[in-house]
């Protein structure tokens with residue numbers, strides 16, 4: 001199915017105000033955005049317009065009942081030939097549609113997702129930072145737009161994409177709090193989706209952890225709080241002895257695309273990786289026995305960052321006391337080389353725009 005995208009260009013580019021040496025994260029937006037409407041039957045009016053406010057009814061159903069989902073992905077400038085590269089974009093489209101199904105929202109065809117995305121990136125290409133660790137963060141999202149009060153699935157939706165040039169999300173190894181009071185998701189719930197409510201619900205416990213001096217929460221299973229799951233926006237890896245362990249996927253955590261790339265990449269590099277339940281006790285024992293060599297988290301926004309230590313029930317466990325980052329550095333270097341087009345991609349993950 002082909003989609004004809006109309007383009008209304010912004011009259012003046014804001015790029016001259018953009019300082020690539022001082023980007024931060026999520027505060028600067030490129031000149032254009034992509035929009036398409038679901039009219040209850042089909043996607044209509046796919047269009048690029050200048051980035052700017054949307055006009056919405058106060059009764060907009062997404063605001064009241066939470067039918068709102070999103071994705072996060074990045075475009076990179078190839079350090080070899082300057083071409084624009086995407087990393088596994090179809091995986092984001094698949095995950096968006098998984099979230100959509102659970103939230104009773106329409107599916108976005110790959111052709112619409114990719115043509116909206118590539119048209120937008122072609123127009124706003126100059127915004128992709130060429131700085132070390134810089135990228136264009138891309139936010140595809142969909143929300144319910146019925147002008148209606150009453151709890152029922154909306155009939156109308158907007159699918160949109162906008163972009164922000166970004167630098168590193170975290171700049172130093174993190175201290176995390178193993179959460180054993182609050183829960184992020186429940187079995188049978190929506191933890192495996194990127195629905196907006198998951199993030200709103202996590203803010204109170206995360207703010208509490210930050211007030212206690214931690215950078216992030218390490219969520220545990222909602223029933224026993226004995227099994228570690230993921231952090232706020234990343235998946236978790238631990239190097240125990242000579243094995244890299246990551247919690248197996250359940251319906252209470254998000255199947256990160258970076259997580260999958262780290263598992264595949266590490267195996268390609270000759271490491272042993274296990275996807276299995278990982279208990280708080282195993283991590284604590286491994287610190288005590290000096291077998292916990294590294295802990296790190298992975299995600300599109302955060303990329304890959306080490307965990308310096310974790311607290312559990314007010315006891316603090318130092319992971320990086322020996323300063324070991326061999327495994328995390330190896331996989332970070334490998335994935336960055338793929339993302340920035342510096343090595344041949346053995347998996348067909350990078351897509352040239």
Ligand SMILES: Cc1ncc(COP(=O)(O)O)c(C=O)c1O
Nearest residue numbers: 233234235254256257258299300
């Ligand atoms: C809750 C959660 N876990 C993990 C991740 C990492 O996923 P990805 O690697 O696809 O960015 C994210 C980010 O999307 C997230 O929001």
